[in-house]
Amino acid sequence: xxxxxxxxxxxxxxxxxxxxxxxxxxxxxxxxxxxxxxxxxxxxxxxxxxxxxxxxxxxxxxxxxxxxxxxxxxxxxxxxxxxxxxxxxxxxxxxxxxxxxxxxxxxxxxxxxxxxxxxxxxxxxxxxxxxxxxxxxxxxxxxxxxxxxxxxxxxxxxxxxxxxxxxxxxxxxxxxxxxxxxxxxxxxxxxxxxxxxxxxxxxxxxxxxxxxxxxxxxxxxxxxxxxxx
Amino acid sequence: xxxxxxxxxxxxxxxxxxxxxxxxxxxxxxxxxxxxxxxxxxxxxxxxxxxxxxxxxxxxxxxxxxxxxxxxxxxxxxxxxxxxxxxxxxxxxxxxxxxxxxxxxxxxxxxxxxxxxxxxxxxxxxxxxxxxxxxxxxxxxxxxxxxxxxxxxxxxxxxxxxxxxxxxxxxxxxxxxxxxxxxxxxxxxxxxxxxxxxxxxxxxxxxxxxxxxxxxxxxxxxxxxxxxx
DNA sequence: GTACTTGATGTGGTTGGACCACACGCCTAG
DNA sequence: CTAGGCGTGTGGTCCAACCACATCAAGTAC
Numbered sequence: 001x002x003x004x005x006x007x008x009x010x011x012x013x014x015x016x017x018x019x020x021x022x023x024x025x026x027x028x029x030x031x032x033x034x035x036x037x038x039x040x041x042x043x044x045x046x047x048x049x050x051x052x053x054x055x056x057x058x059x060x061x062x063x064x065x066x067x068x069x070x071x072x073x074x075x076x077x078x079x080x081x082x083x084x085x086x087x088x089x090x091x092x093x094x095x096x097x098x099x100x101x102x103x104x105x106x107x108x109x110x111x112x113x114x115x116x117x118x119x120x121x122x123x124x125x126x127x128x129x130x131x132x133x134x135x136x137x138x139x140x141x142x143x144x145x146x147x148x149x150x151x152x153x154x155x156x157x158x159x160x161x162x163x164x165x166x167x168x169x170x171x172x173x174x175x176x177x178x179x180x181x182x183x184x185x186x187x188x189x190x191x192x193x194x195x196x197x198x199x200x201x202x203x204x205x206x207x208x209x210x211x212x213x214x215x216x217x218x219x220x221x222x223x224x225x226x227x228x229x
Numbered sequence: 230x231x232x233x234x235x236x237x238x239x240x241x242x243x244x245x246x247x248x249x250x251x252x253x254x255x256x257x258x259x260x261x262x263x264x265x266x267x268x269x270x271x272x273x274x275x276x277x278x279x280x281x282x283x284x285x286x287x288x289x290x291x292x293x294x295x296x297x298x299x300x301x302x303x304x305x306x307x308x309x310x311x312x313x314x315x316x317x318x319x320x321x322x323x324x325x326x327x328x329x330x331x332x333x334x335x336x337x338x339x340x341x342x343x344x345x346x347x348x349x350x351x352x353x354x355x356x357x358x359x360x361x362x363x364x365x366x367x368x369x370x371x372x373x374x375x376x377x378x379x380x381x382x383x384x385x386x387x388x389x390x391x392x393x394x395x396x397x398x399x400x401x402x403x404x405x406x407x408x409x410x411x412x413x414x415x416x417x418x419x420x421x422x423x424x425x426x427x428x429x430x431x432x433x434x435x436x437x438x439x440x441x442x443x444x445x446x447x448x449x450x451x452x453x454x455x456x457x458x
Numbered sequence: 459g460t461a462c463t464t465g466a467t468g469t470g471g472t473t474g475g476a477c478c479a480c481a482c483g484c485c486t487a488g
Numbered sequence: 489c490t491a492g493g494c495g496t497g498t499g500g501t502c503c504a505a506c507c508a509c510a511t512c513a514a515g516t517a518c
Contacts, residue, residue: 061510072319081306090301290481
C-alpha cells in the first residue's frame, strides 16, 4: 500500500463516517501529515487526487475561502476522465454521443413537469429567443440540456450528462463551424426545444424522449458527423 | 495555473497528438521534470492524478513492467469517483441502481447475438450452473452482467456500467446477507439469465431489455431495498 | 474616535536534495 | 557453462526551506 493511498483511505473513511461532510474543512496539510505520521508530500498527493475527482477544493490564504474544503462536483471527475480517455482514442466520440442520446432521452421521458429544473429550462429558452450572438446561444443551449437532465431527478444521470458534455465540448464547438446556415439551424433548434418542453409538460414522456433523440442526432448529422467533416 | 496542471496539460497534449499512445512509456520522472522545467514533485502530482483516472500506471524497478506507462482503464476513474461521491451522500444509491437499469437494459436491447462478449456471457452462465459457493457465483454474476454490457459495443456504456458496479460493490455484497433463501434466489437468477440470453439471441431486443430491468430490480427488491433493510 | 497602515499568522504552492526498495541485466568468479 | 553479486535506473518517500497569498489584529496618523 503506497503512502498516499493510506491518506486517501483515511479521508474516504472520514467522508463515509460523516465526520467530514460537504463544506467541511480538512486539517491543514502539515497537521494532517503529523496526525497520520506521513510526509506532507504524501498528503498532498492524496489531496490532488481527490481534487481531480471533485471531492476537495484547495484554497490558499486565510479565512473562509482558504484551506482544503469538501465539495461535491461529480461532473468534474467524470468529465476530465472521459476527456482523457477520448484523447487516448479509447472512447470513440460516436459512443459518447450515443450514450448522451440514451441518457437525455431517458431524462426527458422521466422529467417531471413540476420540476424546478424544468422551469429553469423554460427560462433559458426565453433567453435564447432574444439572443443574437452564436456563442451566447450555444452556452444557453448547453445549460438547457443540462437542466433537462436535472429534471429527471437522478443525480447520477445528471452528473454523467454533464461530464459527457464536458468531454466533447471542444469537439462540439468545432462542429459549429461546419454549419452551412447558422441562423436557419438556430431557428430549427428553438422550435425543437419548444416541442420537447411541450411534450414534457403534457406528460407525454415517450414523445419527449423521441424528440430529444431526433434533436441531438439531427444536429450532429447536420454539423458534419458522417458527412466527411 | 498551478505547476502540476501544466504537467497535466503537457501529458494530455502528448496523448491527443498521438505522440504518447496506449502502452507507451512516459519519460522518467526526473527527466520529465527537467524537460518541463518543473520540480519532480509537480510531475509526480500530475502522474498521481492520471493514475487515479486510469490513464497511467506507475511501476518501480527495471524492465518492461517498470516505468510509467499509458494504460486505458476508464472504469477505474469513474468507479472511484462515483464511490467517493456516494460516500459524501451526494449520489444516492437509488439513483445508481436506476442508472444501472437504464444502461444495462439499453445494452441488452442493442446487444448483437454474434458478439464475442455475448459468447463470453454464455460461457459464464455454464460455469454458474456448476458452481456451489455463493461467493464464486456472485463473482461470475458480476462478470456476466459486464459481458452483457460489452455486447452492445459501446465503450462508454461499458465503462459506466463497470464503474457503477464498482461504486456499489460493497453495498450489494452486504445485501446478499438479507436474502431469506439463497439457493432459491440463485436458481431464479439462473433462469432469468437464460431468458435474457435467449431474448438476445432471438433478436428480441425489447424483451431482453424488459427482462434485464425486471431481473435487476427484482433482486434489489428481494434483498431488502425498500423493505426496511 | 475613526480610518488607514503595517506586521504577524496561517494557509497552500513549489523546489531541491537526499535516501530507500525494487527489478533488471551485465559481469565476474567458480 | 552456470550461479552469484553488483551496477544502474526506476518509482516511493521524506525533509527542510522558501514563496505567494489572504486575513486579522495591533498600532498609528489624523
